[in-house]
Amino acid sequence: MQSNDSITKKTSASTKHLPESKAGSQSDTVKPAHSRGKKFLSYYKPYMGLFFADIACALIVSATTLLLPLCAQYITKNILQGHDPHQLHDISLMGAFMLALVVVQALCTMFIDFQGHMMGARMQSDMRTELFEHYQKLSFSFYDEQKVGQLMTRLTDDTFWLSELFHHGPEDIVVTFLTATGAFLILAKINLVLTLLLFLFLPIMIVYAWHFNKKMNKALRSSKDRIGDINAQVEDTLAGIRVVRSFTNEESEKRKFAYANRRFLASRSDGYRSEAYFFGGLGVFAQLMTIAVIVLGGIAVVHAALDLADMLTYLLCVGILVDPIKKLINFGELYQEGITGFQRFMEVLEIEPNLQDAADARELAQVRGNIEFQAVSFRYKEGHRDVVKNLSLRIRAGDYIALVGPSGVGKTTLCSLIPRFYDVSAGKILLDGYDIRDVTLRSLRRNIGIVQQDVYLFAGTIAENIRYGKLDASEQEIIEAAKKAHAHDFIMELPDGYDSDIGQRGVKLSGGQKQRLSIARVFLKNPPVIIFDEATSALDNESEKAVKDSLEKLSDNRTMLVIAHRLSTIRNAQRILVLSESGISEQGTHEELITLNSAYANLYNMQAKI
Known part of the structure; x- marks a missing residue:
């Protein structure tokens, strides 16, 4: 796999006229x-x-x-x-x-x-x-x-x-x-x-x-x-x-x-x-x-x-x-x-747009959260190496799955294919048995919640940013979501509480505070499928534990995919997938992988010494 764990890339093509920069199978x-x-x-x-x-x-x-x-x-x-x-x-x-x-x-x-x-x-x-x-x-x-x-x-x-x-x-x-x-x-x-x-x-x-x-x-x-x-x-x-x-x-x-x-x-x-x-x-x-x-x-x-x-x-x-x-x-x-x-x-x-609804695309309703990758391969552009190659994976509804592995093996890329931010180059991805290319993008993404590693908050108040997860949410719903994300206490310490202005991209908040607000947005959205991309990477130990407990509660009856570098946060995952450049090299529970004494055990022991 290539080093494409971070989706956003800047290339020299950005200086070209627009029509010239559209080469490649993933391009519009x-x-x-x-x-x-x-x-x-x-x-x-x-x-x-x-x-x-x-x-x-x-x-x-x-x-x-x-x-x-x-x-x-x-x-x-x-x-x-x-x-x-x-x-x-x-x-x-x-x-x-x-x-x-x-x-x-x-x-x-x-x-x-x-x-x-x-x-x-x-x-x-x-x-x-x-x-x-x-x-x-x-x-x-x-x-x-x-x-x-x-x-x-x-x-x-x-x-x-x-x-x-x-x-x-x-x-x-x-x-x-x-x-x-x-x-x-x-x-x-x-x-x-x-x-x-x-x-x-x-x-x-x-x-x-x-x-x-x-x-x-x-x-x-x-x-x-x-x-x-x-x-x-x-x-x-x-x-x-x-x-x-x-x-x-x-x-x-x-x-x-x-x-x-x-x-x-x-x-x-x-x-x-x-x-x-x-x-x-x-x-x-x-x-x-x-x-x-x-x-x-x-x-x-x-x-x-x-x-x-x-x-x-x-x-x-x-x-x-x-x-x-x-x-x-x-x-x-x-x-x-x-x-x-x-x-x-x-x-x-x-x-x-290369990503459009099919003419006969259907609306997803009553999503349970069964996800299946069938011989999926993906590359960002023609002529580039595959980031994901011939990967098959089945995730049952309600499963709590963790993805681990060194940077650059495609963990974020893999999760970006589920809400169809990019289309697979080969194979297909099913959600509740439906090819995600055969359902409307709006209904697909409406049923998936994402907390990204690179948190983005909009200029405005704390309440407005949390409400982004559900635009018609009441004040009480916003407060409940903030409490679940363990953000309520620090919000109430601010001069204007939930009406506090956070500045451009939330510059008035700490990294951990911004991360918890982004998690609160997903709590408010309350989708059947949730993807956390290094969601606790910016939290201190105390906040990490609080959010970890909330994530595990939220995972009840929901499909949860967590990308984690801190392996301590995913010890209770039902299945841990260890990704390498060749694909899924190991999978199992925390205890099973520790007993296996291979790649996961090495990563875990290395972090335990720090």
């Missing part, structure tokens, strides 16, 4: 990405009413924008040059009409800015929820290969830019198309030749934008990966801050952070350079269009091909035409930020 698979466009549009579906209202307001804003220069043309050409006897009255009416247009435009713009942004925020919330729920489904093998900071970046930063694209994208496209089309028609009506000359700039602008657009996309993707690296480094350092300080390795952590920070800075430098060329160049083209109108329009006025009133209207329309160009530029930025975020978002969402 990646779905084809052919339906991403359809998936992108699907997020609009719950908000179609708001979406159409937003687009309608965008249309009104475009229409009012085009009407204002036409109103100016009407005043200068029809009223001022038309010898209108009611000039002041008509100018006042037209002014009032233009003011009304401005009011309508302002109201629609405010609607777009508020409700449009809220639509994008709701869609972002939906995506975050979907991705978070997907994270919950992915198997342990996925998390063995990934960094938490990178996964957090995909959940937060990437979805933010997506919300901006969801809102501004369609709106900017509609406004740009309608305003540019309307402005072109107005300009063409005033002077077709000048308009055609003006629009010769567009093909050049498109080629220029396309070239730097590709560079921006590459740079933005790189910067998103680098900010994920920074988040991963910060999360790793802060989570282990006590280890960092105990080894006085602050400078080492600073160097690692500086390296990640420099890589991010380099990626942003490339991105900002491309953005500068992209936006600066397009801005120059917009200004060149205005200069061309002034110069060519002035020549047309000199040659009487254009009068001053039309020249004024023309300049106003060109000013309007610059606005959709700016929106197009803004859309280019949003598109690059949003689409790279969407690609990273979908990379995770397209990973299908």
